[in-house]
Amino acid sequence: VNEVDFEMEIYSYAIARMIAVAFENDYVLRRYALAEAKGAYEKMREENEETIFEILKEFKIEQADGKIHFSDYLRYAPTWDAKWKLVNRELSNGYLKLNKHEIARILQEAISKKIYHELSYMLAPPEVKKIFGDEINSLKNKISFKKEFKKEKNISDFPPCISSVISSINSGKNVPHVARFTLVAFLNEIGMDEKEILALFSKSPDFNEEKALYQIHHITGKISSTVYVAPKCSTIRTWGFCFPDEKCRGVFHPFMYYRRKK
Structure with missing residues (x-):
């Protein structure tokens, strides 16, 4: 060079x-x-x-x-x-x-x-927004629509553990394998199709569509003999992403929380 x-x-x-x-x-x-x-x-x-x-x-x-x-x-x-x-x-x-x-x-x-x-911790100089403002706004719009997944299922009805995983993914954070497994199994259990689930995972920083689809198909039983269900609350607690609220009292499975709120 x-x-x-x-x-x-x-x-x-x-x-x-x-x-x-x-x-x-x-x-x-x-x-x-x-x-x-x-x-x-x-x-x-x-x-x-x-x-x-x-x-x-x-x-x-x-x-x-x-x-x-x-x-x-x-x-x-x-x-x-x-x-x-x-x-x-x-x-x-x-x-x-x-x-x-x-x-x-x-x-x-x-x-x-x-x-x-x-x-x-940085702030962009005003000149950057002045020069590149149109391009930035255009890309902002593309991002908001490209990564949006359908909301027929009301996320406010989801248990806190599931909501926390979705929030992390939406923020562009990598989440551990056990959290991804739990999320896919739960969303499949409530009837969300693979395109919606895939669109959600597309927000992951190192998203790989082929790998993500393989994992989704494996968990949902398309390439395995088992349709996996989300783990019990006690298991999620040991995995470190249980964040109970008052509605979790007496609940021992994420789907039970969702069914109560529906």
């Missing part, structure tokens, strides 16, 4: 950040942060291990002999994916051995969180 190209890349990066901030939308900030982090990941895959370890130091991620401390692993690993769950990893004296690409994936998440945190 010559000097002019390098300078243009710096300027375009700064402008892109300001445009993302000008949206004043948490979902856009998370998507932008993820896109930048994914770009960094692709570059890191080509770097040598020494450079990767130096980047780990910059993010204060503890490592020793190519191993990462489990506390940093849990902070940054995409543990909603089964292969990244701690139980599927070899843990020795508090450290996990990862290959270079896996460490780069850890760093991707660290970079995404750092960028999102930085942008969350």
Whole structure:
């Protein structure tokens, strides 16, 4: 890359950040942060291990002999994916051995969180909205319609555990696998079709339509011999996303809450 190209890349990066901030939308900030982090990941895959370890130091991620401390692993690993769950990893004296690409994936998440945190506290200069205002408003409208899922089912009737998962997804956050499973099983149980469920999941930062459809089809019984139902409240409580309200009293299953409110 010559000097002019390098300078243009710096300027375009700064402008892109300001445009993302000008949206004043948490979902856009998370998507932008993820896109930048994914770009960094692709570059890191080509770097040598020494450079990767130096980047780990910059993010204060503890490592020793190519191993990462489990506390940093849990902070940054995409543990909603089964292969990244701690139980599927070899843990020795508090450290996990990862290959270079896996460490780069850890760093991707660290970079995404750092960028999102930085942008969350920034304000776009008035000039940005003046110059790019029409484009920003146009994209805002596209986002609001593209990601909207049908509302024949009244979300206010959903139990707090389900509402919290939907809220996290709508905010562009990744949710753990068990929460996704619970949501799909519940929505299928109340009669929501796969297109509506898929549209909801399309708000996830690293949404993959093929993978999401496979998971939906598996849970709803289209490619398995079992139609899975949402877990009981006691199970959801152990999974850490039970947020009971006064209407949860005497309820032991999410569908029971929904049926009461209907």
